[in-house]
Amino acid sequence: MGRAYSTIAFDPAKCDGCGDCMTACAQAKTGTDDWARSRIQIVGRGNATQDAIRDAIEDATEKAFELALCRQCADPKCVTVCPAGALAKDGASGVIGWDASKCVDCLLCTVGCAYGGIALDEVSGHVSKCDTCDGKPACVPVCSKGALTYVTTANIYNEVGDWEDLFAPGLAGCQGCNTELLMRHTLRRVGPDTVLATPPGCVPGMGSVGFNGTTGTKVPVFHPLLTNTAAMLAGVKRQFKRMGRDVTALAIAGDGGASDVGFQSLSGAAERGEQMLFMVVDNEGYMNTGMQRSSCTPYGAWTSTTPIGAGCSAGQPAQGKTQDAKNLPLLMVNHRCAYVATASTAYMEDLYAKLDRAIEASKTGFAYVHVYSPCTTGWRFPSDQNMEVARKAVETNFVMLWEFTPSEGLRFSRSVDDPLPVTDYLKAMGRFRHLSPEQIEHIQGKVVENSKFIQRFSEQAHGG
Amino acid sequence: MEQTQYLIVGSSHAALEAISAIRMHDATGTLTVVTRDAHLPYSPTVLPYVVSGKSAPERVFLRDDDFFARNAVSYRPGAGLAALHADSNTAELADGTRLGYDKLLLATGTSPAIPPIPGIDTVSYHVLRTLDDALGLRDAIAQSRQAVVLGAGLVGMHAAENLVKAGASVTIVEMSDQLTAGYFDKVAAQMIEQAFTDNGAKILTGSRVVRLEPSPVGARLTLANGTTLEADLLLVATGVKPNLEYLNGSGVAFDHGILVDDTMRTSVANVWAAGDCAQAKHFFSPTPRVNAILPSATEQGRLAGMAMAGDAGIKPYPGGVPLNTYHFFGRHAISVGSSEAPEGSEVLTRFDEKTGRYLKAIFRDGRLAGIFGVNEFFDGGIMCQLIVRRMDLTADKERLVADPLKVGRELMSRTWR
Incomplete structure (x- = not known):
């Protein structure tokens, strides 16, 4: 039987762009408050002066923010374009893991991802991506707006599926x-x-x-x-x-x-x-x-x-x-x-x-x-x-x-x-x-x- | 004669993606992979890093035997394709074995293109296309004192950097008047050239080798302008050409590569082609082109596998988009899309000499056609989508060039839900 995976879910209707999640991630992963180094990135959906984007924002429940975060794809492009075998999806956790000892810093993975889910950390010189903090994501508990949740319902399937x-x-x-x-x-x-x-x-x-x-x-x-x-x-x-x-x-x-x-x-x-x-x-x-x-x-x-x-x-x-x-x-x-x-x-x-x-x-x-x-x-x-x-x-x-x-x-x-x-x-x-x-x-x-x-x-x- | 439902020739990215795509749809059909290489699958793209020592050769393999066992794939390394008898659905291997197939994928990649320089067959030289090439070159670099690299493409430049770092005196000879032509523009190429010369390499652009002969050191090169160079290590990195010898008489149509349609089908029934050996639809050209890069190989391999297995979810190939990344002396360069700027296109650039950050974007009709950066990181995958989706960026051009990482994500995020 295949496995189902826990996931970080994002509700754009609740996000106000406060950035607390980015602070928490940067602290957990780099020991700094540098948002640029956070692996979760809150993205503005657009410049509100432009009609097209304003329409999108005014679309009822949608607010102005989106999330650039590794989606831990089932069929991950970043993995398929990695020439060094440094990226692999973990069959047990579903997380796409990065092996520093195999990575050659070629950045091809960033060319493969259409979601901004894996990107260069200019300070370390390597790519970085969300690893869900081994199932305890630092970003989720600090989201006071309830926009981020860690959905663990998959555990039911894993437990009772057999x-x-x-x-x-x-x-x-x-x-x-x-x-x-x-x-x-x-x-x-x-x-x-x-x-x-x-x-x-x-x-x-x-x-x-x-x-x-x-x-x-x-x-x-x-x-x-x-x-x-x-x-x-x-x-x-x-x-x-x-x-x-x-x-x-x-x-x-x-x-x-x-x-x-x-x-x-x-x-x-x-x-x-x-x-x-x-x-x-x-x-x-x-x-x-x-x-x-x-x-x-x-x-x-x-x-x-x-x-x-x-x-x-x-x-x-x-x-x-x-x-x-x-x-x-x-x-x-x-x-x-x-x-x-x-x-x-x-x-x-x-x-x-x-x-x-x-x-x-x-x-x-x-x-x-x-x-x-x-x-x-x-x-x-x-x-x-x-x-x-x-x-x-x-x-x-x-x-x-x-x-x-x-x-x-x-x-x-x-x-x-x-x-x-x-x-x-x-x-x-x-x-x-x-x-x-x-x-x-x-x-x-x-x-x-x-x-x-x-x-x-x-x-x-x-x-x- | 042995029969297999699916036969894949080749073992790199296109072949591996085809295996996944076939197994996604057909879990049990007999699947055989034959490849001329003697090893487990690996990527040609990783080889420069094997040469530099960054990648341990025993750790570059993309799949292990267990993968083939789990996917019920018969994997046969050291078995190149010698001839294709398409009229009888039969492949003839180098050792004479004949294999009957229902569906065949040619993902045979390329070999180094050796320029017809008089005397080239009288000297010994290196190329870099296989793992064995890489191991040979790695060992030779450690011994080299004066090296010459023919060709200033990404493979040649990579190797030249390794040679420089290993302490050899290095000369790069390039026929065209710009290095990394086709990947990067003059400004970026100038930055790359500067980095190399700063580190002691000699770069001779616009230079052609007219003669090669053995010398006490190793090889002597004579250039068109009469100067001579001595090399104890000669690397020929003047490009690659698809492996097509086996096609003779098969009826499979080819030009620079094997001609394929939008689902990677060749001109002959039951035969598909993908990856560096295929000449497929190109996003920026009305006629098919060989787009010999890793991301295209995976995409084409996936499509070919789906087509072979009869997967109804297949979507036609949107056309190859050039995508390249390159590291040199601690700096990185990313190039996405077409570097051509025909009449009527708008080119926006910015360059900060202090930080060495360079960015150039080309727009056609308000749509992104290409974006190139040195030391300026942006999501290449997002830029590629902005290009392929032909998103109208008329109102966002300046902002995109000012902050491609943030604005690219912002623009792309509109398509995320």
Whole structure:
């Protein structure tokens, strides 16, 4: 298996050109404050007096700065044009390494790179390039604007990529759906000693229960009713326990099955502390059956049962759902489950950390993981935008990432300070396209209210 | 007769890139590399540094046996191509072996061009094109007291510098009236010449050797103006010519090099060519040219490999752009693009005598055509992209010349996302 690599990521929208990263790099690599010797170079995107460049800068989120930094290319030109074999990509770290003892200072590598990623350090007389400081880049922690981040998500792939995929190949999801990713990763992590319950919804729709008499998983899977998932799984788990077999009881259910008709069995199992891991894939509606609203559908959203336009309801113009969503994970907190967490596939490292804790908690009690899952078909956004929509939901505080245990209370796993305006999230999809200014104001108000409400849990937990 | 799906002749940059490109698309097709050289792959470009001692000869190899094993490549050094029988898809090697191929890449590089000077076959002289040449020259330089270098191109100048540093008295004889012609302009050439004469070398530009004969010292050279030079070491560095002898009767069309189209295909079915032996599209010329430089070899090798493997991601060759870097006596020179400045082009220069920083940029219709610097560092790769993309720099010319490193990155960064 190939490897995935950690990388220094740059968000030009957040860079103000302060140059702290260059100072840090120059200090780490040369012991000086000389920006010219920094291996990371913040580059102005242009002279603002020129129309062409001004247009580029005014391009909404783009600001005025770019980054000249080695991109540690997968297919590096600098390496191919080096006549001395002094440059080579390290298969383990992905970093393109420079071997001083082989380099002949010919500068051909600088002729190969179109990104200004390897350049002459006039003081040393040699080329210099970013080596990511052996995985601890000096530039990243000093960036107070959040423009530089060191993305280590690749570690997940490296760690679990070789683990057995317990779902059949070729699931029948909609194009761009993130639930396949979620199912495969979750089952991989939970492992083969698992009994899986998938009530009606997108997960069996995608093939968990299989086709033509074979299951879609390599673990035992069953298809309970929408109403009795948690109850049935509790019984199965108890029977295995009685037989002396240690299996993880896992449910992957939709928000409809969990928050609406399945809620009483979910609540009951949680109240009894049944030993299971209950994962809810929350796509905010009954997307599998034609995008009907659920109690998790947010205010203002279009669904097939909360339509838009004149004459929808007794001749009254309608503007999507008129009620706010139920906050199911908070309800589960009030069951004092052994573990409750919210998660997003845009934050996979966070999701994995929470899965680990949930699996552990499910050995002694009820563990609940609520994953926000944008629906490309039902929410009306392009199929390549799932992760972006999921990320925007979190960045705007429309949803928040946290975890809860009875002993530690509630803790945010990602800061809710300084959110983006909720419109950044709303405009990313079609189901909110019709919103009136008043409705947007209502939603923004709800976001603030929700975040304050949950923060109070968090503050109390931490003696705030 | 032995059969291979892919046959690559040659083992330097173009060949190595072709191997990668083929294996990217076809992990299992049988692939054979034959090369006249006896060693693992290395770059001709590194040889001057082997001569100077900067590169340890055992550490210049670009790939090891493990690379060929991992990529399922049968690597056969010491096996030159003697004849190509394209009508039967067969290559005939120097030892008489015949190899059948489905797809053939000719990446055979060049050999030194030996000028037809009367008496040249009566004296012993050095050339520098192979690792064995480099080792021979390295040892000879250590013994030399008075050396003559024929040709003031980059290879000759490199070797001359090594000779100077080793303590020999060195004379460089160049036919044209400027050294490093074709790479650098008169101002830069003057700086280079000054550096050499400051260090004790003698440079005779505009001089032609009319006669060579053995002498007690080694060789005696007679110049057109009648003067004679004695040399205990004679280096012939008057250029290179593609290796094409094996083409006779094959039907593969060639001119100065093997003629190829935009995907490096020759005039004959199932035969491609890349690198210094190929005459391909040129960015600054309506007709194909041999652009015998390392970056072009890698690009052409990559394209040829993709074409041979049937990789649909192939994009046609944009045309060769001259790219050269050169170090002399602690200074560096970079040249990107065309040094020609036809009528209507705009030439901007600046020169700081104190620091020895020199920069020259040539613009045509507001677009960069070439940029050349001595002791003035800029990103050659970015400049090359500005040229190839024909970016309109009308408003930025002066700024670019004033600070090519910063402004080049700024201009290029507009294309980064």
